[in-house]
Amino acid sequence: MQLFPLSPSPLGLMAPPYFALHIPDGFLNPPVMLVTWVAAIALITVCLRQVKADYQDRIVPLMGVCAAFIFAAQMINFPIPGGTSGHLLGGTLAGVLLGPWAGSLVMTAVFIVQAVIFQDGGILVMGANIFNMGLIGTFFGYYVFQTIRRAIGQNKLSGMVIGSAIAAWASVVVAAVVCALQLGLSGTVPFSVALIAMVGWHIVIGIGEAIITAIAVTFIWRTRPDLFYRPPRKAAVLAHSGVVE
Amino acid sequence: MTPSPHRSLPNRLLIGTGLGIALIIAVLLSPFASQHPDGLDRVAQDLEFEHRASEEPAAHKLPFYRLFDEYALRGVPEAVATPLAGLLGTLAAFGLAWGIGKLVMRPASGTGEGSGETAPPEDLEQD
Numbered sequence: 001m002q003l004f005p006l007s008p009s010p011l012g013l014m015a016p017p018y019f020a021l022h023i024p025d026g027f028l029n030p031p032v033m034l035v036t037w038v039a040a041i042a043l044i045t046v047c048l049r050q051v052k053a054d055y056q057d058r059i060v061p062l063m064g065v066c067a068a069f070i071f072a073a074q075m076i077n078f079p080i081p082g083g084t085s086g087h088l089l090g091g092t093l094a095g096v097l098l099g100p101w102a103g104s105l106v107m108t109a110v111f112i113v114q115a116v117i118f119q120d121g122g123i124l125v126m127g128a129n130i131f132n133m134g135l136i137g138t139f140f141g142y143y144v145f146q147t148i149r150r151a152i153g154q155n156k157l158s159g160m161v162i163g164s165a166i167a168a169w170a171s172v173v174v175a176a177v178v179c180a181l182q183l184g185l186s187g188t189v190p191f192s193v194a195l196i197a198m199v200g201w202h203i204v205i206g207i208g209e210a211i212i213t214a215i216a217v218t219f220i221w222r223t224r225p226d227l228f229y230r231p232p233r234k235a236a237v238l239a240h241s242g243v244v245e
Numbered sequence: 246m247t248p249s250p251h252r253s254l255p256n257r258l259l260i261g262t263g264l265g266i267a268l269i270i271a272v273l274l275s276p277f278a279s280q281h282p283d284g285l286d287r288v289a290q291d292l293e294f295e296h297r298a299s300e301e302p303a304a305h306k307l308p309f310y311r312l313f314d315e316y317a318l319r320g321v322p323e324a325v326a327t328p329l330a331g332l333l334g335t336l337a338a339f340g341l342a343w344g345i346g347k348l349v350m351r352p353a354s355g356t357g358e359g360s361g362e363t364a365p366p367e368d369l370e371q372d
Binding site for chain 1: 256259263267268270271274275277278279282285287288289292298299303304305309312313315330331333335336337338339341342345347349350
């Protein structure tokens with residue numbers, strides 16, 4: 001397997017750069033960067049307004065904890081067959097826990113820390129990264145989750161777990177498609193080629209996303225179901241036991 | 246000093262548990278993360294557009310670049326460089342999200358005490 005010694009690492013470390021689905025500066029052209037920035041900022045603005053209007057300030061510590069967990073979990077690349085790895089994106093998890101509005105702000109905070117402090121994902125392309133890895137999960141993932149959850153049963157653990165797992169998987173695949181589209185529109189690589197490669201890997205990486213999301217959702221259900229943005233009924237009363245028919 | 250008197254104890258437990266789990270992951274598990282290139286990285290290698298990544302991205306002009314080489318704290322033994330980066334990054338993410346939430350959700354009913362700025366994110370990034 002050829003390894004191009006193209007890492008910009010100034011220390012000359014042998015490790016290639018690990019960007020995950022994080023796009024580095026240079027992959028996208030200015031028009032695509034601009035459009036993705038506009039889309040990300042527009043959605044974040046709506047989120048700020050919604051959070052201000054709808055949420056209680058007791059959610060603030062939970063936003064911090066959620067960001068901390070997602071940042072930490074994103075560091076842990078898990079191997080998938082074929083010499084590739086993946087890691088949690090967490091957008092769907094943030095959406096399920098905090099709702100799309102506060103969840104999006106949490107994801108934005110995570111990507112800012114990664115890009116600004118740790119050079120993970122470019123700063124110029126941060127709009128695209130926030131959109132792909134954050135907002136697709138917190139919006140698209142959330143609505144897939146709620147649709148499935150409602151179909152199975154709003155107050156059932158199975159609804160939450162199956163809904164969040166499928167939504168998490170789907171959000172990763174959609175993020176890969178959108179990323180391929182951005183690469184194609186930027187003229188970096190032909191769209192059809194990028195699409196097949198990106199989706200091929202992320203269909204598998206998405207399974208990891210689904211498993212981690214399902215575990216986290218189950219853990220929260222068992223410990224503090226009242227924390228969910230749309231808590232199961234009786235959660236407030238029976239905060240100690242998650243098993244509600 | 247305590248704007249929300251209710252639930253302060255459960256919240257402290259929640260913060261302690263949640264942040265504790267995150268820190269354990271970031272500090273203890275990060276050295277075991279897979280070193281394989283991940284999704285986009287792998288595609289960039291296979292389709293040979295990896296070289297398009299900027300040699301001098303904007304992030305390298307920030308002061309944090311002198312502290313961190315990606316997820317490795319500079320100037321410390323290699324064994325602890327990534328765990329320490331994980332520790333500081335997790336705290337920074339925690340603080341930034343908390344700060345954003347706090348700023349957005351300033352108490353709507355003008356309770357005079359809550360007007361002070363609470364933990365602007367800049368402070369936390371200096372960790």
